[in-house]
Amino acid sequence: MGLDPVDQRPLLARYDLDRAAQTLSHESIAARRSGGLWRWHELLPVRRWESVLYLGEGGTPLQAAPRLGSWLGLTALTVKRESLNPTGSFKARGMAVAVSRAVELGARHLVAPSAGNAGGALAAYAAAAGVRATVVMPVDAPPANQVEVLATGADLLLLDGLISDCGRLARAIADDAGAFDLSTLKEPYRVEGKKTMGLELAEQLDWKVPDAIIYPTGGGTGIVGMWKAFDELEAIGLLGAERPRMFCVQAAGCAPIVRAFHEGARFAAPWPNAATAASGLRVPGAVGDFLILDAMRNSGGSAVAVAEPDIVQMQGRLGSLGLGYVSLETAAATAGLRALLESGLVSRDESIVVFDTGAGFKSEPAPIPTPRVIPNDEDFWRQEVLPGFRRRGA
Numbered sequence: 001m002g003l004d005p006v007d008q009r010p011l012l013a014r015y016d017l018d019r020a021a022q023t024l025s026h027e028s029i030a031a032r033r034s035g036g037l038w039r040w041h042e043l044l045p046v047r048r049w050e051s052v053l054y055l056g057e058g059g060t061p062l063q064a065a066p067r068l069g070s071w072l073g074l075t076a077l078t079v080k081r082e083s084l085n086p087t088g089s090f091k092a093r094g095m096a097v098a099v100s101r102a103v104e105l106g107a108r109h110l111v112a113p114s115a116g117n118a119g120g121a122l123a124a125y126a127a128a129a130g131v132r133a134t135v136v137m138p139v140d141a142p143p144a145n146q147v148e149v150l151a152t153g154a155d156l157l158l159l160d161g162l163i164s165d166c167g168r169l170a171r172a173i174a175d176d177a178g179a180f181d182l183s184t185l186k187e188p189y190r191v192e193g194k195k196t197m198g199l200e201l202a203e204q205l206d207w208k209v210p211d212a213i214i215y216p217t218g219g220g221t222g223i224v225g226m227w228k229a230f231d232e233l234e235a236i237g238l239l240g241a242e243r244p245r246m247f248c249v250q251a252a253g254c255a256p257i258v259r260a261f262h263e264g265a266r267f268a269a270p271w272p273n274a275a276t277a278a279s280g281l282r283v284p285g286a287v288g289d290f291l292i293l294d295a296m297r298n299s300g301g302s303a304v305a306v307a308e309p310d311i312v313q314m315q316g317r318l319g320s321l322g323l324g325y326v327s328l329e330t331a332a333a334t335a336g337l338r339a340l341l342e343s344g345l346v347s348r349d350e351s352i353v354v355f356d357t358g359a360g361f362k363s364e365p366a367p368i369p370t371p372r373v374i375p376n377d378e379d380f381w382r383q384e385v386l387p388g389f390r391r392r393g394a
């Protein structure tokens, strides 16, 4: 299965929602205390429990970020901590579901292009299933992503090109070797895994939605998945008709969706010479572009691009404000929120959810001043080190 053979656009999964509503209620979901995203199995495509590959994905906290909130002057800011997923990013959700389903349907060799995190997640879940995985990454993908693919026993191909070129090579491998192509939105089930972020969010907010969702966007499956989640929850009576405004954040060096949004275009033209250190956002063209644009437009949201230095600076700022070491993509989303506040598209008293989509350890490390190495010599410590720590006046 790939794109729709009629129009070459993504296929989306549909469920028997009347049947789902028979077992999925506010009470039944509250009673399911473990199982991460698989608590929502009625709205997922995997048919048999034995097919489920569970490494702990989903069920991430929605946390208050008081120091960040007060720095930005916000009263109701929360952060969805996707970086706590098993492979350190929200990509684990999509791959958990897509690999479980692909293997359930008989696939034994999986292939995907990846900016980094999706490849690591594919490798992890393919290993859990005991099937072969091949990951095609741009040559400048973060080293941590390359290592995790190799460490989990998958094949890694580094291509001298962009993620879109990796997609072409992945397709060629699929056609030639009979591997199953798990490219973003070119099969219908990765987005089903990402959808669970929206399901969880509604539950965590006591079956309400926030005023605004801020999401760092590359291929856009996070936004598309959550938008689908809200519709399905409404259809089964777990949520009302209200929707959050969806805001997509991209890097100034690769902002095809932002440009298309502001030009009023239906589709996003490919971005030439895509460049940003936030590798998950280095996606010059997204096959689900119109779905992302629809979600923003239908929700009254918008799209914003942030400058490269702002992304790197924000990563440090978030660390010092208590969010831990977050990915450059998370930093981009937060820099985007700041820009949205300045432009008045989001206001300070609204309930806002920023997605922390990945851990800092997965990103290209920021340049830092090299810390000095101290000799293992107590006299040296007393003379040269400790005076620098002494309380003033002591």
Ligand SMILES: Cc1ncc(COP(=O)(O)O)c(C=O)c1O
Pocket (backbone or CB within 6 Å): 089, 090, 091, 115, 116, 117, 118, 216, 217, 218, 219, 220, 221, 222, 223, 279, 280, 281, 327, 329, 330, 357, 358, 359
């Ligand atoms: C950490 C992180 N955040 C955000 C994104 C963008 O996600 P999407 O491609 O679903 O828009 C990626 C994609 O690789 C990512 O790895």
